[in-house]
Amino acid sequence: MRDLYMKNxxxxxxxxxxxxxxxFNDLQDLREQILRVKDTDDVPMLLVGNxxxxxxxxxxxxxxxxxxARQRNNCAFLESSxxxxxxxxxxxxxxxxxxxxxxxxxxxxxxxxxxxxxLL
Numbered sequence: 001m002r003d004l005y006m007k008n009x010x011x012x013x014x015x016x017x018x019x020x021x022x023x024f025n026d027l028q029d030l031r032e033q034i035l036r037v038k039d040t041d042d043v044p045m046l047l048v049g050n051x052x053x054x055x056x057x058x059x060x061x062x063x064x065x066x067x068x069a070r071q072r073n074n075c076a077f078l079e080s081s082x083x084x085x086x087x088x089x090x091x092x093x094x095x096x097x098x099x100x101x102x103x104x105x106x107x108x109x110x111x112x113x114x115x116x117x118x119l120l
Contacts, residue, residue, distance in 0.1 A: 007038065010101045011045065013093060014045055014046070016065075018059070020060075044097065044103070046078070046093065048089075049077075051081060052079040052080060052088060080093055
């Protein structure tokens with residue numbers, strides 16, 4: 001079921017908690033599964049460090065996330081928090097993953113309608 005879900009998707013957001021090292025460690029297996037199912041190394045992915053409002057509880061450094069993203073074919077990276085007053089980067093996650101997908105698979109232009117007017 002999980003493989004079918006992955007096969008039918010165009011892009012992925014890989015989220016880990018900055019307060020739990022195990023969630024960061026699990027990303028490698030998840031990424032490898034996505035690449036295996038998609039049968040390509042060119043899959044739009046966004047790496048997100050979540051709960052950045054809990055800076056005092058941080059165990060995964062921002063640099064670790066940035067480095068992992070760079071190592072993975074320049075995967076996009078950002079940190080977010082759904083609990084902060086401004087909902088830091090929550091909307092940006094969705095905008096960014098859609099942007100990554102659209103760069104990979106551009107929307108075909110509609111065929112231009114022929115004008116019935118003629119220039120003389």
